[in-house]
Amino acid sequence: MSDQNPPSSGPSDLRSAVAAGSKKRRTIILTTSAVVAVALIVGVVAIVSNLGGTASSAAGTPAAGERRSVKIATAEDSQFQDAIAAVASEKGLDVTWVNVDDWVLPNTELVAGSVDANAFQHILYLSAFNAQNNADLTPVFSTVITQWGIFSSTLKNVSEIPSGGRVAIPDDPSNGGRALNILASAGLIELAADAGDFPTVENVTSNPKNLQFVALPARDIPLQFNDPSLSAVVVGTSYFDPAQNVSKDDALFLDDSLDEKNLPYVNVVATRADNADDPAWATLKEAYADPRVADALEKEQFGNSVLVDVDVNTLRDKLAELQKSASKK
Structure with missing residues (x-):
């Protein structure tokens, strides 16, 4: 906001x-x-x-x-x-x-x-x-x-995301900013107070784990869920194909949509x-x-x-x- x-x-x-x-x-x-x-x-x-x-x-x-x-x-x-x-x-x-x-x-x-x-x-x-x-x-x-969240095919908690871990976020300004806000809410990064409604990676003021942000089309992120080079992805829970058997219950961190x-x-x-x-x-x-x-x-x-x-x-x-x-x- x-x-x-x-x-x-x-x-x-x-x-x-x-x-x-x-x-x-x-x-x-x-x-x-x-x-x-x-x-x-x-x-x-x-x-x-x-x-x-x-x-x-x-x-x-x-x-x-x-x-x-x-x-x-x-x-x-x-x-x-x-x-x-x-x-x-x-x-x-x-x-x-x-x-x-x-x-x-x-x-x-x-x-x-x-x-x-x-x-x-x-x-x-x-x-x-x-x-x-x-x-x-x-x-x-x-x-x-x-509802959106942070998901991983290999990890069980956000604390397990390793230093230098690669995290997929959407490449469009609105959803990419949303993903950064979720990562901030999870305590993984901090954003500038004046980042506004469209924060970008340039607005990241603290990144203790030195996370690498991988920008992808939002609709393609679930397709990369099992990519071993990615530690986690940030995306909407409804974006996963039902065949992937991934739900909000599998999120490392779930945004409070309400x-x-x-x-x-x-x-x-x-x-x-x-x-x-x-x-x-x-x-x-x-x-x-x-x-x-x-x-x-x-x-x-x-x-x-x-x-x-x-x-x-x-x-x-x-x-x-x-x-x-x-x-x-």
Whole structure:
């Protein structure tokens, strides 16, 4: 978090707002004024809309017999997305998922007008893109939080990471900074007090173990998990393929995703500013809130990612603050 918005004292508003609607569902509700936080995914969905001019109900759901359609670009194919599409269809919104191979295309295609929204990213990543590309992408609602941690295929505790150990961190500014903050929280390094929202290795002021930071694309880090040259990796728990049998319980150190400092890592559905009021987003948000969607996410992610509901004005205010910070880099 930036110096302009320090964490409040006392219990996290985010944590106290967790509602256990069922044993498989954890949904976070935040008020407009709450200074809250939730950690990314990664990320998840890009939305392309081919919306007609038909009227919608006040709640955003098409009137009986009327249908709308959107295309959603995503960085992965999943049962979670299938569940969203199925529920949205019941509400009169036809969703078609379009998979892409990287995290750049969903935003560039959105800016170009090929798609009408996306939801593969957290707001810190979005702020960096907006700042670097003079774009005006904005959140329309929050989706999920992904928990991050430090993992190793050979070690059992962070204290076992050897002097000179090589640690893989993401190579993009937002996730790379997040990884450095996690290493700092684990007591492995210290960061400059003025490092801001996008710390880099240049902001490391203390590195007792003389760790070597290996920058890799975030999505590729789990693929390097068993690389014998790496002592550890820092990545989102949901990034591991289920076949790797790696969960949050295997982390040497697990970030507290419900800490208020993690608001920048809330994943969102985003669109262009001139399309933010389209009623299709209200319908899509209703689909995300359906218990069947929560069940699909739990089945797929085993609790590594959870659905969250953060007030959109809180998201937009934080995005503006982060974007200002990113513009100074």
